[in-house]
Amino acid sequence: MLGAGLAHAATPEAYDPWPGLVQDIFKSRPIHDGSGVIAIEMPYRAEDAAIVPVTLRSKLAPDDGRRMLSITIVIDQNPAPMAARFELGPDANVMEISTRVRVNNYTDVHAVAELSDGQLYVAKTYVKASGGCSAPAARNADEARGRLGQMRYRQFKRPGAAGGAREAQIMIGHPNNSGLQMDQITQLYIPAFFVNELRLWQDDSLLLAIEGGISLSEDPNIRFTYASNGAKRFRAEAKDTGGHTFRNEWKIDDPGM
Template sequence: MNPKRRHLSLLAAAWAAPLLAPRRTWAADSPIGTPGTPGLPGPVGHGDGSPQWTLLRRRLFGEREILVGEASRVRLIVPLRAAFGASVPVRIVSRQAPGASPRVRRAWLLVDRNPSPLAATIDFGEDIGPADLETRLRVDEYGHIRVVHELDDGSLHADSRYVKVSGGCSAPPNRDTPELIGRTTLRLPEGLNPGRPTPLELTVLHPNDTGFEMNQRTLLYVPAHFVRRLRLQLGGRLLLEAETDFSISENPHWRLSFLPRERAEVLSAEIEDSREQHFHARLDPAGGRDGGGS
């Protein structure tokens, strides 16, 4: 689907839910729900649903069963209270062993109450290690962050966390170095480990403007401008491809792992933003140097 059309349709779906609609928990749609979790407001639980999630779930997954709790093969780690709504750390941990079958082939990362709730749709290549990811999100209101994994056998596995933070979509980004927008860096923080999961970090210098930030001098809203697609390859083979939105924080940063072969292969990154600008980076592990590009 055209990314712009997808963004608009999901945004409309999320905000079509009446604010005064009766409370429906995720438990009403699938066998989960943990009301009364300590530290959360009122009867809210980390596994509860929301009107926005009800609509998103129907649009993305129809009536398909989504496994949760002990049956789920994915775990989401998010702080209950984040220091800054524009940069909330998120860690997705797969409970699938590396190389296990069926493998994780796709993931969805969602923020229920954001203006654009679908933060990322991620496809994994066969050279990915455990399908673990770390990134940072913008969170606009108190609410749930969710992840859904799809395995090769078609099964869906999910986890969710309620987060107490707000203001992430209207927080202005750092504009001190606009000339560096698009600079992309690939790093192997622990070096190359052939045959074993090897951490890889990808960073793109980009404001990821949401369109909801106000310029304090002109009092006009800053137009939306964000990374909308990234593609990582290993030796020309797909490692990871993600369609993203402005719910990913400023200067998108991703940490994942891959399974390098005995022969070192070149890593490459291709980035596209909402203004159809393209940025690139390349890293040759055999050279023993980090890679950067624009």
């Protein structure tokens, strides 16, 4: 019994990467409890570690004088922990963002919001998933090349939404290779190749500017709410690590929808 007790006492605690990530990603800035500022929603146990849904939601009250400037998703145990950073357009009133990410190990996932008061606020959740960054691509190489840079835009009706909120979705055909996936034929690792920048506008007013990494899933998919400014066009521009730039725009038939 004594020996068992000593062995238990000598077992090191699980390593927590979060303090080091605060230093590396946020330059050791103070980060406050964000329970009244930002919410993050993910499944506790993911069905597919390569496409784990995540939703970010502002909890700021309508009469709060502060504005959310950006939200950063950090998947603590991933090889490249910063999954995405969303810069919110100054007049877009983006209140909710959903996307899909890869999760490589059981991990905490943090959402860090920067507000117009100059402070950072954090919320976190825990996800049980493994192998998402090394999972084989869902599409073969030829199909992925054929879809490269193809964009689709959808707009959704939100009857009775507070403040006239709109909801839209942008989808980009791209393998978003993580650099950790193996070619099943050559048995060689496929080089990292992913969308690292995406910008969205209604007419010339910025809605979202997104910095992405290897943790965003194949065929990046961003769904978000925003306030319409009566624009007639929705525009998108994406760039990837291979030096490609993809652009598209769509007519908004009923901007007041």
